[in-house]
Amino acid sequence: MSFALSPEEWTAVRLSLDVAARSVLTSLVPAIAIAWLLARGRFPGRMLLDALVHLPLVVPPVVVGWGLLMLFGVRGPIGGPLNDWFGIRLVFTTDGAALATAVMSFPLIVRAVRLGLEGVDPGFEAAARTLGAGPIDRFVTVTLPLMSPGILAGAVTAFAAGLGEFGAVITFASNIPGETQTLPLAIYSATQTPGGEAIAGRLAAISFTLAIALLLLAELVARRMHRLLGRG
Amino acid sequence: MAEIALRHRFPDGGFSLDVAFSAPAQGVTALFGPSGCGKSTVLAAVAGLLRPQQGRVVLGGATVLDTRAGIDLPPERRRCGVVFQDARLFPHLSVETNLRYGLRRAPRDAQGPGFAEVVDLLGIGHLLDRRPARLSGGERQRVALGRALLSRPHILLMDEPLAALDAARRTEVLPFLARLRDAARLPILYVTHALEEVDALADHLVLLESGRVLAEGPVGALAARTDLPLAARRDAGVLLDCIVSGATEGGLTRLDFPGGALLTTLHPGPAGTRLRVRVRARDVAVAVEEPRGLSTQNILKGIVADIQPAAEGPEVFLRLAVGRSDLLARITRDSVERLSLHPGMAIWALVKAVTFDHRTVAEGAPLHPTAAGGSDALPDS
Numbered sequence: 001m002s003f004a005l006s007p008e009e010w011t012a013v014r015l016s017l018d019v020a021a022r023s024v025l026t027s028l029v030p031a032i033a034i035a036w037l038l039a040r041g042r043f044p045g046r047m048l049l050d051a052l053v054h055l056p057l058v059v060p061p062v063v064v065g066w067g068l069l070m071l072f073g074v075r076g077p078i079g080g081p082l083n084d085w086f087g088i089r090l091v092f093t094t095d096g097a098a099l100a101t102a103v104m105s106f107p108l109i110v111r112a113v114r115l116g117l118e119g120v121d122p123g124f125e126a127a128a129r130t131l132g133a134g135p136i137d138r139f140v141t142v143t144l145p146l147m148s149p150g151i152l153a154g155a156v157t158a159f160a161a162g163l164g165e166f167g168a169v170i171t172f173a174s175n176i177p178g179e180t181q182t183l184p185l186a187i188y189s190a191t192q193t194p195g196g197e198a199i200a201g202r203l204a205a206i207s208f209t210l211a212i213a214l215l216l217l218a219e220l221v222a223r224r225m226h227r228l229l230g231r232g
Numbered sequence: 233m234a235e236i237a238l239r240h241r242f243p244d245g246g247f248s249l250d251v252a253f254s255a256p257a258q259g260v261t262a263l264f265g266p267s268g269c270g271k272s273t274v275l276a277a278v279a280g281l282l283r284p285q286q287g288r289v290v291l292g293g294a295t296v297l298d299t300r301a302g303i304d305l306p307p308e309r310r311r312c313g314v315v316f317q318d319a320r321l322f323p324h325l326s327v328e329t330n331l332r333y334g335l336r337r338a339p340r341d342a343q344g345p346g347f348a349e350v351v352d353l354l355g356i357g358h359l360l361d362r363r364p365a366r367l368s369g370g371e372r373q374r375v376a377l378g379r380a381l382l383s384r385p386h387i388l389l390m391d392e393p394l395a396a397l398d399a400a401r402r403t404e405v406l407p408f409l410a411r412l413r414d415a416a417r418l419p420i421l422y423v424t425h426a427l428e429e430v431d432a433l434a435d436h437l438v439l440l441e442s443g444r445v446l447a448e449g450p451v452g453a454l455a456a457r458t459d460l461p462l463a464a465r466r467d468a469g470v471l472l473d474c475i476v477s478g479a480t481e482g483g484l485t486r487l488d489f490p491g492g493a494l495l496t497t498l499h500p501g502p503a504g505t506r507l508r509v510r511v512r513a514r515d516v517a518v519a520v521e522e523p524r525g526l527s528t529q530n531i532l533k534g535i536v537a538d539i540q541p542a543a544e545g546p547e548v549f550l551r552l553a554v555g556r557s558d559l560l561a562r563i564t565r566d567s568v569e570r571l572s573l574h575p576g577m578a579i580w581a582l583v584k585a586v587t588f589d590h591r592t593v594a595e596g597a598p599l600h601p602t603a604a605g606g607s608d609a610l611p612d613s
Contacts, residue, residue: 121320123316123320124322126281126307127314127316127320127322129281129306129308130279130281130308130313130383131313131333131334131380132309132334132337133308133333228363
C-alpha cells in the first residue's frame with residue numbers, strides 16, 4: 001500500500017480545507033452577533049433563538065441538507081431569487097457545500113463565542129464607558145479582544161468539524177469530485193468502490209492527522225492568548 | 233463644584249438611598265460610612281453606571297442627570313474619571329495604551345495635565361511598556377489614577393481605591409493620592425470606610441448611614457462633634473492641622489497648630505511640612521493643677537468648654553479650648569465628679585508624644601524617595 005496521494009485524493013483534501021475555511025469565514029460574524037444576543041440580549045423569544053441555533057446539533061444532518069435544498073434549491077424561496085436575479089446557484093456547488101457545512105457547525109461556533117463573551121468581566125466595559133468609549137468603540141477595543149480566545153476556539157473547532165461534515169453536504173451539494181466531494185465524501189465513495197480500501201485508509205489517516213493537529217494548535221494558541229490577557 | 237441629589241429604592245431588600253450634598257470645586261470630598269450605607273451606589277449613580285429613580289447631578293456646570301427634566305447622559309458622555317477598587321486596567325493593553333485610552337477620547341478642548349506630567353506625578357514612567365498582569369497592586373492603582381485623570385474629567389470618582397491593597401501597598405499609594413489631589417484642580421469624590429484615609433486626604437466629609445446623609449462639612453469640624461457615630465469609635469478625636477516647625481535634640485518633632493504646639497515621635501518631613509494629626513480623645517488626660525514629674529511630653533493649658541455624655545454609660549467627652557483649637561478628651565464620669573470639672577474651668581491637657589500613629593499626608597508632604605524611584609514598599613514610619 002502506497003502512502004502517496006493521487007491527484008484526485010489531493011483534490012478532496014484541498015476541497016475539504018477550502019469548504020471548511022469558507023464555512024468558518026461566513027459564519028464567524030453572524031455567530032458573534034447571535035452569541036451577543038444570547039448572552040447579553042433581553043428580548044422575548046431569546047430561548048426560541050437559542051433552540052433554533054442549536055437545532056443542527058440534534059436534527060439528523062440529512063434533514064438539515066434537505067431543508068437547505070427546499071430553501072436554497074433553484075425553485076426555493078431563497079435559492080430561486082438568488083439564481084434568477086444574481087445567477088448564484090448553491091445546489092451542487094462548492095459554495096453550497098460551504099453553506100451546508102456552515103449551518104452544521106454554526107452551533108459550535110456560537111457556543112464557544114458565547115462562552116468567551118460570558119467570560120468577559122463587564123467591569124472592563126464599564127471602565128471603558130467612563131473613559132468616554134461609546135458602544136461600538138468599547139466593543140471593538142475592549143469586549144472583542146477580551147473574548148477573542150472564545151472566538152478563536154470556536155473558529156478552530158468549527159473548522160475541524162467542518163472538514164468532516166458529511167450528511168448535510170451530500171444531501172444539499174451532492175458528491176461531485178472536484179466540486180463538492182470533500183474528504184468524508186471521498187472516503188465514503190472509496191469504501192463503495194471495489195479495491196478502494198487503500199484510498200479510504202490513506203484519506204482516513206489524513207482526516208485523523210488534520211483533526212489532531214488542529215486541536216493541538218487550538219490549545220497552543222488559546223494558552224498564548226490567555227497569557228497575553230494576563231490570565232495566567 | 234458638583235451638586236448631587238439622588239433617590240433610589242432597590243426592588244428587593246428594600247434598601248433605599250436618599251442623599252443630597254455638594255462637593256467643593258477643588259479638593260477631596262470623602263463619602264464615609266459603614267459598608268452597605270450606599271456610598272458606592274452614590275458613586276455609580278454619579279458616573280451613570282446606575283440609574284437612580286430620581287435625581288439631579290450637576291458636574292462642572294453641566295447637568296448630567298435630571299430625572300424631572302428627562303436628562304440622563306450615558307457614562308461615556310458624563311466625563312467622570314472613575315478609579316475602581318479593582319483598578320480595572322484593560323489586561324490586553326500596555327500601561328501606556330491604558331493611560332492614553334481616556335485621553336484619546338477626551339474632547340479636544342478639554343483642559344488637564346499632559347501625559348508626561350501625569351506619568352511623572354505618579355512615578356509610573358518605568359512601567360509604560362508593561363502589561364497590567366505584571367504590575368503590583370499598588371502600581372496598578374497608580375496607573376488607574378493616571379488613566380482616570382488623563383481622561384480630562386470634570387470630576388474624579390474614587391471607589392475605595394486602597395481597599396483591595398494590603399497595608400504596605402496602601403502606604404505606597406497614599407502619597408500619590410495626596411499629590412494627585414494637590415495637582416488636579418478638580419472635585420474628587422472619595423468613597424471609603426477607612427478613617428485614616430479620610431484623615432490623610434479629605435477636606436470635606438459626607439457621613440452616610442443606611443442611605444442617608446447624617447452630616448456633612450469640613451473634616452475637622454465633623455471630627456470634633458460628639459453627637460455623630462464617629463464619636464463612638466475607638467479612634468474618635470479632633471484633627472489638628474499642623475506645620476512641622478522643628479526638631480528637638482531628643483529626636484522628637486515639633487508640630488505647631490493654631491494656638492499651641494505638640495511634640496511627637498512622628499517624622500513627617502522637614503520644617504514647613506504640613507500635616508493633619510488625629511488627637512484621639514482616649515489619649516488625652518486632664519489635670520486641674522499644673523502637673524510635675526510626668527513623662528508626658530505635651531502639657532497644654534486650656535479651658536473646659538463643655539462636657540458631653542459619651543455613647544457608653546460611664547464616660548464623657550470634655551471639649552477643651554486650647555488656644556484657638558479644640559481638643560476632645562474622653563474620661564469617666566467619676567473623674568468629672570472627683571475633680572469637680574465644669575465649663576469655664578482652667579485645666580491642663582496631657583497628650584503623650586508617642587500616641588500619634590496615624591500616617592497623615594497633607595499638601596507639601598514630601599514623597600518617600602524610593603516610591604518615586606519605583607520600588608514597591610515604603611517602610612512604615
